Amino acid sequence: MIRAERTALVLLAAGRSRRFGDADKLTIPYLGRPLGLHVVVALEAVPFCSRIGVVADTALDLANCGYTIVTNDDPAAGLGRSLRLGVEAAAQFDPDAILIALADMPRVTATQIYRLLDDADGDAAIVASSDGVVPRPPVLFGRAHFATLLAAQGGHGRARSGAARASYRGPARRIDRHRHAGGSGKAGAWLTSRWPLRSGCSRPSPLRLPIWR
Template sequence: MIRAERTALVLLAAGRSRRFGAADKLTIPYLGRPLGLHVVVALEAVPFAARIGVVAETALDLTSCGYEVVVNDDPAAGLGRSLRLGVEAALRCDPDAVVIALADMPRVTATQIYRLLDHAVGPDAIVASSDGEVPRPPALFGRAHLPELLAAQGDMGARELVQRGHHIVVPPAELVDVDTPEDLERLIHG
């Protein structure tokens, strides 16, 4: 088991949201708060060694939530760039592991993160969330994999690493990812 206190959280919030349209989807109200702050609130009690938010152009205020904010000035370079920027910032706290989460996944829970941590053994750990079929974030990467994350390119991010890791099955509702206005409507209206 890797302890939360030795783990850095990297929250990716710099996507271009092309499929959502012109609106900043992370600031759209959902259940009384901006969509992008749901995962922030859900994980606020997890005692991470560091919290890093990678953002582009968003009005989402992660600084007031205790995050070190890193600006991705070239989100068109893909998810890999955001991943690299977040991991570079995380390395400053010399973590045993990094948890990668996405700001557009509003139903992630602290229990889900603790399950990742509980199944992470040693520096070679890769533990991802899954609906039982497809692994996805949130995902944990042990220290040995941080160089691979720093080499991430394009929109593939850490997909290959996640595929070969251990997968923790969680309720599909916790893995909802809001990419389009229709996704948000389904989330709101069930």
């Protein structure tokens, strides 16, 4: 178990949202509030040691929600850049783990996050949500993986590292635990090969992920 008080939240909110044209996707109304505020409200009572919001061209006011704002001035460089910027900011708070979440996933719940934290088994932990088939964000990384996350670059958070092994823990819990025989250098490739780290609305859509309510 890793305590929420020793965990930094990094909320990625700098996607280009090309499928929405010129619209600011995160401010589009969805079930009574802006799309990007659903996860913010859902996690507001979780006592993270810090909350980092990585943004680009959005009017969503994460600063007023208690987030330290990091601006991705080159969102076209891909999600890996946002990931690296967020981890850099979060690491300054010396957390035991970093939770990576996407702002366009409105069905994330605090219960889900506490289950990820409960299932983490130390510095080498990687614990992800799942749709019952493959790992999905939010995902929790223990501190042993911070250096690899800081090497993230390009489209889907790719880091220069080898493959990771994963074992699925079953659809009832919707949690995947990932163990690394080769150490923390495996985390980046897992982001690319096992987790479709996307902030767009291509299939499977973040709006339809069957994660906990």
